[in-house]
Amino acid sequence: ETGVTQTPRHLVMGMTNKKSLKCEQHLGHNAMYWYKQSAKKPLELMFVYSLEERVENNSVPSRFSPECPNSSHLFLHLHTLQPEDSALYLCASSQSQGKGETQYFGPGTRLLVL
Amino acid sequence: EDQVTQSPEALRLQEGESSSLNCSYTVSGLRGLFWYRQDPGKGPEFLFTLYSAGEEKEKERLKATLTKKESFLHITAPKPEDSATYLCAVNSGNTPLVFGKGTRLSVIA
Numbered sequence: 001e002t003g004v005t006q007t008p009r010h011l012v013m014g015m016t017n018k019k020s021l022k023c024e025q026h027l028g029h030n031a032m033y034w035y036k037q038s039a040k041k042p043l044e045l046m047f048v049y050s051l052e053e054r055v056e057n058n059s060v061p062s063r064f065s066p067e068c069p070n071s072s073h074l075f076l077h078l079h080t081l082q083p084e085d086s087a088l089y090l091c092a093s094s095q096s097q098g099k100g101e102t103q104y105f106g107p108g109t110r111l112l113v114l
Numbered sequence: 115e116d117q118v119t120q121s122p123e124a125l126r127l128q129e130g131e132s133s134s135l136n137c138s139y140t141v142s143g144l145r146g147l148f149w150y151r152q153d154p155g156k157g158p159e160f161l162f163t164l165y166s167a168g169e170e171k172e173k174e175r176l177k178a179t180l181t182k183k184e185s186f187l188h189i190t191a192p193k194p195e196d197s198a199t200y201l202c203a204v205n206s207g208n209t210p211l212v213f214g215k216g217t218r219l220s221v222i223a
Binding site: 004006040041042043045056088090092097099100101102103104105107108110 | 118145146148150155156157158159160163165201203205209210211212213214215216
């Protein structure tokens with residue numbers, strides 16, 4: 001499946017590092033999302049971008065900083081993370097934001113913060 | 115606040131033993147209910163979207179149904195390759211998508 005790609009697939013970082021996650025969608029969609037998936041918890045919506053504008057920010061700590069330069073690319077910049085931020089980070093896209101649109105997910109980035 | 119509850123948390127079936135997974139939801143104005151399959155270490159794979167009570171959709175051994183309060187994912191004669199976590203999510207006027215915790219299905223040969 002190559003509709004939504006994410007890099008890197010695995011990332012190990014120290015608490016003082018700065019890194020970025022990248023997502024690219026090849027589906028011609030106008031909305032993109034970042035989710036966090038931790039063990040034993042439901043997927044948590046972090047950020048929503050529609051037509052390159054951020055439309056939702058679910059009280060995410062400022063150590064996570066999203067960027068959407070165009071409708072096909074989405075980044076999540078990480079700095080001074082905590083061990084509890086270790087999780088699977090998933091990117092998704094949909095034709096438009098809300099209104100029953102199906103979201104398609106990428107394979108995720110498995111992040112480990114030491 | 116929109117809520118999604120999935121049951122059971124885990125289900126173990128013998129190959130060929132049909133069963134159903136449940137997704138109960140509370141939303142203000144349902145715009146869509148979604149089923150996804152997720153394999154370990156991978157992103158969720160889209161299965162079905164249901165929009166209104168009474169709607170049904172099928173794909174191979176899977177059939178999804180929807181009422182005003184819940185959705186069922188029926189698995190007929192499952193095979194070991196159907197083993198995965200099945201996620202239910204709802205879209206309402208309040209939020210793009212709210213997920214349940216999932217049902218972890220194991221099918222034993």
